[in-house]
Amino acid sequence: MAVATTPKTTAERAAAARRRGRGRKVSGGSVAIGIAAWVVGLLFFAPVLWMFLTGFKQEAQASTDPPTFFFTPTLDQYRAILDRSFAPYFINSLTASVLSTIFVIILATPAAYALSIARIPKWRDGLFFFMSTRMMPAVASILPLYIIAKNIGMLDNITFLSLIYTAMNLPIAVWMIRSFLIELPKEVLEAARVDGARLFTEMRRIILPMIAPGLAATALICFIFAWNEFFFAVSLTATQAATVPVFLVGFITSEGLFWARLSAASTMAVLPVIIAGWIAQKWLVRGLSLGAVK
Amino acid sequence: MASVTYDEATRFYPGANEPAVDRLSIDVADGEFLVLVGPSGSGKSTALRMLAGLEDVDEGAIRIGDKDVTSLPPRDRDIAMVFQSYALYPHMTVAQNMGFALEQAKVPKDQRAKRIRDAAKILDIEPFLDRKPKALSGGQRQRVAMGRAIVREPQVFLMDEPLSNLDAKLRVSTRSQIAALQTRLGVTTVYVTHDQVEAMTMGDRVAVLRDGILQQVATPLELYQRPANAFVAGFIGSPAMNIREFPVIDGKARIGELDLPLSREEVEALARDGDDKVLLGFRPESIDLVTRGEGFPVEVRLVEELGADAYLHGQIVGAEHVESDVADIVTRVDPGRPPSIGSTVYVRVQPGKEHAFSPKTGLRLG
Numbered sequence: 082m083a084v085a086t087t088p089k090t091t092a093e094r095a096a097a098a099r100r101r102g103r104g105r106k107v108s109g110g111s112v113a114i115g116i117a118a119w120v121v122g123l124l125f126f127a128p129v130l131w132m133f134l135t136g137f138k139q140e141a142q143a144s145t146d147p148p149t150f151f152f153t154p155t156l157d158q159y160r161a162i163l164d165r166s167f168a169p170y171f172i173n174s175l176t177a178s179v180l181s182t183i184f185v186i187i188l189a190t191p192a193a194y195a196l197s198i199a200r201i202p203k204w205r206d207g208l209f210f211f212m213s214t215r216m217m218p219a220v221a222s223i224l225p226l227y228i229i230a231k232n233i234g235m236l237d238n239i240t241f242l243s244l245i246y247t248a249m250n251l252p253i254a255v256w257m258i259r260s261f262l263i264e265l266p267k268e269v270l271e272a273a274r275v276d277g278a279r280l281f282t283e284m285r286r287i288i289l290p291m292i293a294p295g296l297a298a299t300a301l302i303c304f305i306f307a308w309n310e311f312f313f314a315v316s317l318t319a320t321q322a323a324t325v326p327v328f329l330v331g332f333i334t335s336e337g338l339f340w341a342r343l344s345a346a347s348t349m350a351v352l353p354v355i356i357a358g359w360i361a362q363k364w365l366v367r368g369l370s371l372g373a374v375k
Numbered sequence: 376m377a378s379v380t381y382d383e384a385t386r387f388y389p390g391a392n393e394p395a396v397d398r399l400s401i402d403v404a405d406g407e408f409l410v411l412v413g414p415s416g417s418g419k420s421t422a423l424r425m426l427a428g429l430e431d432v433d434e435g436a437i438r439i440g441d442k443d444v445t446s447l448p449p450r451d452r453d454i455a456m457v458f459q460s461y462a463l464y465p466h467m468t469v470a471q472n473m474g475f476a477l478e479q480a481k482v483p484k485d486q487r488a489k490r491i492r493d494a495a496k497i498l499d500i501e502p503f504l505d506r507k508p509k510a511l512s513g514g515q516r517q518r519v520a521m522g523r524a525i526v527r528e529p530q531v532f533l534m535d536e537p538l539s540n541l542d543a544k545l546r547v548s549t550r551s552q553i554a555a556l557q558t559r560l561g562v563t564t565v566y567v568t569h570d571q572v573e574a575m576t577m578g579d580r581v582a583v584l585r586d587g588i589l590q591q592v593a594t595p596l597e598l599y600q601r602p603a604n605a606f607v608a609g610f611i612g613s614p615a616m617n618i619r620e621f622p623v624i625d626g627k628a629r630i631g632e633l634d635l636p637l638s639r640e641e642v643e644a645l646a647r648d649g650d651d652k653v654l655l656g657f658r659p660e661s662i663d664l665v666t667r668g669e670g671f672p673v674e675v676r677l678v679e680e681l682g683a684d685a686y687l688h689g690q691i692v693g694a695e696h697v698e699s700d701v702a703d704i705v706t707r708v709d710p711g712r713p714p715s716i717g718s719t720v721y722v723r724v725q726p727g728k729e730h731a732f733s734p735k736t737g738l739r740l741g
Contacts, residue, residue, distance in 0.1 A: 275455065276523075277480055317596070
């Protein structure tokens with residue numbers, strides 16, 4: 082019947098269906114949402130863009146009123162930063178962030194396993210304990226930490242800072258990884274046990290590959306938190322172990338602000354995070370929505 | 376190959392007062408296909424998981440062959456399990472899925488590859504060996520799950536509703552394939568299902584469970600012909616057996632206008648318990664339409680026509696009705712000449728095809 086009344090080829094009908102589909106998509110509501118999304122996105126991005134641009138200005142152009150939009154870009158600021166030995170700070174930051182992230186993942190994964198799949202007695206209390214360690218403000222702990230570091234000769238030491246960052250990020254990582262483990266189908270783990278897997282094999286061959294996107298997301302977040310951490314870094318380090326955020330503050334001096342130089346340095350500081358985020362992007366989206374999409 | 380013995384095996388879930396499986400005792404012979412069947416919550420899956428080692432045995436014991444496995448972890452029991460959700464490893468290819476257990480058992484690589492190929496050939500999944508489970512259809516995944524089990528050549532196969540995620544047509548064909556495969560491999564198999572058709576067609580013997588308690592374990596035909604109690608009688612067979620309570624007068628059950636004589640054993644058993652009623656069951660296929668005077672009258676409420684069969688749902692005229700809208704008798708009728716709705720027909724239970732149960736205990740009389 083339908084064939085008789087519509088003398089069209091399948092291809093024509095498919096094309097018509099596509100046209101109808103396209104027409105439906107562009108409704109007034111979705112246009113408004115699209116515009117709003119762009120406006121909000123640009124609003125958030127604008128300061129970063131301004132920082133990026135300012136880094137290529139001369140100091141005189143950086144703090145004019147009204148702002149300077151057109152200028153001849155210069156690499157003077159970057160040159161000056163590299164002259165002021167930016168590298169050691171950068172390496173310190175990288176060391177502390179990478180080391181602490183590795184420690185966190187190694188420690189948090191078994192902890193999360195014990196709080197989700199092989200639940201220990203009082204696992205709820207365990208979870209709460211982890212969260213409660215983040216409830217005290219960092220300022221309250223800095224004095225004892227300082228004294229401990231001083232007594233064991235670990236002041237201004239990048240290993241010590243890495244350990245502090247590990248402790249700082251561990252609770253978040255345990256909670257995140259636990260949420261990924263809970264989503265794993267129980268039967269797959271049981272199948273592995275019936276197939277002869279011991280705990281370590283189950284972990285390495287079955288669980289880790291399945292939650293890899295989640296681990297990537299967790300690692301990235303820990304990396305960013307450690308990379309941007311300022312308070313512990315400025316309190317516990319001096320010259321040897323100072324990190325990038327400490328370096329940046331050096332541009333705020335009593336003689337005034339060096340906007341252009343600060344911007345250039347900040348640009349260099351956010352670069353690793355952006356690169357890490359970009360690399361992890363594919364994993365990150367899957368990781369953050371793991372379980373939501375089956 | 377080995378036998379399987381449940382010896383008073385009991386499982387209490389933490390916090391529960393009633394056992395999920397209560398003193399289960401079954402002997403499964405070497406090479407036998409045993410089906411555990413029951414409604415949801417009957418403990419059939421728990422019983423299987425106890426055998427797998429995925430669930431603790433709180434009392435009693437479970438043996439595979441001569442080995443007491445009661446407290447052994449799953450990996451030391453030499454069993455293979457097929458899960459309802461298939462539980463394939465999503466990040467591994469089909470070949471890796473099938474080879475994982477062999478790898479754990481330290482089977483050399485070349486042997487491993489050969490056994491995977493052989494199993495894949497049996498199950499017709501050779502073309503998919505390099506695919507991930509995600510890229511397979513439901514039926515293909517099911518076969519990979521089977522392949523993962525048979526490649527191990529274990530002592531016992533455990534299957535937990537392996538067909539319930541397939542569509543109806545595929546389920547029927549896979550059902551016979553699994554049964555044929557099991558016969559060919561001769562591996563002792565314990566199979567869980569809630570589907571009584573699967574139970575009847577696949578099992579050498581069928582164990583019926585209810586509320587964690589074994590009701591009867593017997594061959595499919597025996598379950599059908601001599602159910603041990605009213606529950607088994609109602610559970611096995613489709614459409615279900617008609618089971619109703621009827622008054623007993625002078626050793627005869629009064630069904631509407633008709634008196635159905637009971638056997639001497641049945642009458643004696645009822646007298647012992649002081650019952651003046653009997654629980655009678657008769658299958659829809661054991662009832663004939665007869666002329667007036669030969670049977671009891673039934674008012675036709677509904678006729679289901681299935682092509683090959685037709686089923687009449689009706690009410691016995693003159694019997695006490697609990698709920699007036701519920702049909703209290705279902706009988707198979709000739710699909711060529713179905714009775715019309717609202718008419719009254721006369722039916723008769725084929726001689727000797729009635730099942731009598733105690734109204735108090737539900738146990739079979741005689």
